[in-house]
Amino acid sequence: MRIKVDRARCTGCKLCQQICTIEHYGEINPKKAAIRIGAEFPEPGVFTPRLCVQCGACARACPEGAIERAGSANAFVIDPSKCTNCGVCVETCPIGVMYVHADAPTPIKCDLCLKCTEVCNTGALTVADPPPRATSR
């Protein structure tokens, strides 16, 4: 399972960022979101949502072994009890989608909770490769 980004459809509304921090921190604070929205204005006029693609580079780099696949979505997730907030994962991330915030105890990373895809109304964020549905004949 992954989140598919169609940047041509993104309008930069930040609903995804709000629901992300509500879900993960119990706070409203877009700066703590695991998804960032690049805005290339005035030219060419494009929004670029940027979030983790679950490549696992951070997990391989983590000196504490604090990042492992977990949960029903099988995403790479940071274990806060092991994480020392050393920042190696942030530096290692090949596409720059591990984020930091002064008030966050660990780096910020998408765990595929998919809440953002539920509020997005333009199709910019959708769930791809959904698990196969049981069918009956």
Added chain:
Amino acid sequence: MYGFGGTIVRINLETGEIRRSPTPESFAREWLGARGFVAKTIYDEVPRDADPLGPENLFIVAPGVLTGSFAPCGSKLGFGCVSPLTNGHADSNMGGHLGPEIKYAGYDMIVFERISPKPVYLFIDDDTIEIRPAGQYWGMGSLDLETRMKKDLGEDFQIATIGPAGENGVGFACITHDFGRQAGRCGVGAVMGSKRVKAIAVRGTKSLPVHDLPGLTKHTYDIIQRTKPHPNMEPWQKYGTALFVSWANEHGCFPSRNFQTTYHEGWEGISGEKLAEEVLVTHKACFGCWMNCGKYSRARIPGKPDTYLEGPEYETIALCGGSCGMTDIHHVAYANYLCDNLGLDTMSGGNIVGFAMECYEKGIVTKKDLEGHELRWGNIDDFEHFVGMIAARRGIGEVFAHGTREAARKLGKGTITFAEQAKGMEFSGYDTRWYSAQLLSYCTSDIGAHHNRSWAITADIELGQDTPVGKAPVVIYLQHIRPLFDTWCCCRLFWGELDVTPEEHTDAIRYLTGWDMTIEESMRVSEKIWNLTRAHYLERNGGPGRKHDVAPLRQLEEAIPNGPAEGKKVGSENFEYMLSDYYANRGWDAEGNPTREVLETLGLPHVADNLEKRGLLGRPIPGGIPKVRGQKLKPKAM
């Protein structure tokens, strides 16, 4: 306190002193934010004889209670001062992302006092507040400066700027943010410029304190899911407000050639459909909005550089397009870009250029006045040269730089009869000759002819377009609806287009703040604001109120020459009838002055005292004021 940033900042630009104080919860609850905060502060603190562009005026920036919250489209940010255009109370708001950013930095109101000796910009990075030199930015276009400051400060700063028009004190200069969101009306950009504040740059990284986050989250989440399949969603997402161009032409309220008529030959070339086909680059939403009415465009005109802009939205199409005789969406988009970068409101700006084009048509303004250029209907080159003259206040541009009322006063020759304005504020993009409730809305508004003070076009249709009867109480109700959104600071379109009720917004306020807020309490704040700003206007401009609630002669007595509304006009008698009906329904006296009874009912006894001292207090109404002021009628909003 939940729901707010918690701090009010006052900046003395003359001395550089910055004072912070906690936002009093009593103040927050009594006025709710933005338009309410502005109305109260300006009324209490700006001397009645203060020059709008002088040191005694205040310039206020204030988000509202729902700004930055997870409530539906809590994006708005209010600006306020005394208006150089109308000499009355001024407030104007914008969407985008700056309002939320200010809340996340921890602020509920920023008050600029006095005048800076040198050009400056306000820099806020959470708790850091600095007044920084802006000499290097002075003279730059609004959009150019935002591009530059994003490079200088970083992408995650939200920035508002003024253009040359604001620096030069043009009466309808606007404030621009996010490459095309404007606080456009009342000349708030001129007041910002008069203080020599070129820009405001803010980064906020704090969390908004919420009383009941699970409650608020579920509330808004459910509204999102409910409204996604709403039939209005798709057309609004596709075309934004521009979808209204066809409707307005079919219904005879679209301004064509300075409101000479109300059906624009060639409107198809500047319609929402044309926008989507020809110039649209991307859809662009304000913070927390899932219907993205914002359209980001590129204008391509042979011989001119390609330009990027947000819009054109309905009002810009109506006023820069229809009212200036344009029929090509690229031209309207380019006109939009010109106004945005110069820092001119596209609404007053388009209206004024259309007015000047009619002056040119009639030979009142000549080629010599225009530095050898012309001012022909629909000519984008003429438009470009003329708005440049206005923004620089150069030559005849100075005559038009303070609005159509002031221009007509200087030009004479009967030009006031075709200056479509009320209280010095230019009409929005709706002709009212077949829409008398809209005319009443424009003319009784505290800031002049702005449709967002009350949009009554569909109310006119429901109540009967050829009668003045029954209009006044509905206009009052609509005038009380708008401050809800202007104080809460969420977008009204979710109410008007997606059937999200005002009660659902007060529910959001309850979850956010923990207050037992009701729609009745909020509507009372609305009425209080209306009476306060009415009093403010009278205290500055004298009475009686009725003498200020004046309609343009064209709307009253000049029948529409063609189109679906051919032959229609409001008529002076009908207008006077509506005014009297309006005053009676408001609990004001027959001369349009607020009475002590209504002011005391609203908790404004000191305002009654102030009016009395100045001989402006309304005479008591025999039998008392109406118990309920305003009558509900749910219209289609815009």
